[in-house]
Amino acid sequence: MKTQVFNKMPFSLIYHKHMVPIATEITSMVLSYVKEKTGGRPLEMALDVGCGTGRSTLPLAPHFKKVLGIDISDSQINVAKQYNTANNVSYMVAPAERLPVQDNSVDLVNTGLAAQLFTIENFFNESVRVLKTNGCLAAHGFFPFPEIEYKDLSHDLNTAMSEMWDTLCQQAYTTGLSEAADHMLNQYRTIYETIDLKDKKWIKDIPVKYQMSISEIFGFARSLCTCQILLEKNEKEAKQLLAQTDKR
Numbered sequence: 001m002k003t004q005v006f007n008k009m010p011f012s013l014i015y016h017k018h019m020v021p022i023a024t025e026i027t028s029m030v031l032s033y034v035k036e037k038t039g040g041r042p043l044e045m046a047l048d049v050g051c052g053t054g055r056s057t058l059p060l061a062p063h064f065k066k067v068l069g070i071d072i073s074d075s076q077i078n079v080a081k082q083y084n085t086a087n088n089v090s091y092m093v094a095p096a097e098r099l100p101v102q103d104n105s106v107d108l109v110n111t112g113l114a115a116q117l118f119t120i121e122n123f124f125n126e127s128v129r130v131l132k133t134n135g136c137l138a139a140h141g142f143f144p145f146p147e148i149e150y151k152d153l154s155h156d157l158n159t160a161m162s163e164m165w166d167t168l169c170q171q172a173y174t175t176g177l178s179e180a181a182d183h184m185l186n187q188y189r190t191i192y193e194t195i196d197l198k199d200k201k202w203i204k205d206i207p208v209k210y211q212m213s214i215s216e217i218f219g220f221a222r223s224l225c226t227c228q229i230l231l232e233k234n235e236k237e238a239k240q241l242l243a244q245t246d247k248r
């Protein structure tokens with residue numbers, strides 16, 4: 001159930017079209033950490049785990065000789081391949097808990113918006129296996145309740161949207177994704193604490209702004225797996241929720 005929702009071509013296409021792009025602030029933070037730790041050696045290989053349709057994979061391309069994106073879902077990987085714009089990026093279907101690369105071969109294991117779905121201990125052990133000395137593991141996600149700022153209407157707009165975000169979030173708690181939702185709500189604190197390494201860093205509350213139209217905000221809502229779960233469970237209720245919120 002955890003990952004089935006991502007394994008449908010129509011949803012993968014929606015995900016690709018509407019999920020917000022990765023914030024440049026996040027990519028820069030990850031890269032500067034990697035450069036600091038690897039002491040300026042040439043960066044050969046990055047592995048993006050749970051890469052989806054390539055949102056967190058492609059921004060790594062200019063900084064590494066090779067980037068491999070892996071995901072457990074065929075449809076996500078097919079869309080990623082279809083929209084691949086970098087010739088040093090390749091994609092493969094594979095699970096986070098069994099990484100398809102050799103020991104000691106990767107400078108960065110990156111995972112964007114996906115670690116909450118992994119069996120974290122196995123993923124972590126695999127990351128340690130494949131990372132070179134002083135290589136880095138970076139896991140990042142976002143807090144799933146965006147706040148809207150618009151002139152003096154911010155309060156009203158956020159009130160109108162909050163019911164929808166709450167209903168979508170509740171879906172996680174009724175469909176076996178409660179642990180994943182907790183990880184996102186606590187900003188990966190539990191994941192961070194599970195990682196048994198001395199040299200580690202947890203950065204939270206990174207403010208990121210996107211300029212979006214109302215229809216883009218609804219597109220973003222549609223790209224959330226919780227919205228897809230609600231649509232599959234009760235299409236009428238889901239469509240009503242989106243339409244009523246849009247009207248408000």
Ligand SMILES: C[S@@+](CC[C@H](N)C(=O)[O-])C[C@H]1O[C@@H](n2cnc3c(N)ncnc32)[C@H](O)[C@@H]1O
Nearest residue numbers: 006050051052055056072073095096112114117
């Ligand atoms: C919310 S998407 C994030 C995709 C992409 N990293 C991004 O930033 O847009 C989560 C992805 O994790 C993948 N996933 C979930 N569990 C996985 C696992 N155990 N191994 C590999 N991929 C997994 C899903 O198929 C999905 O594509």
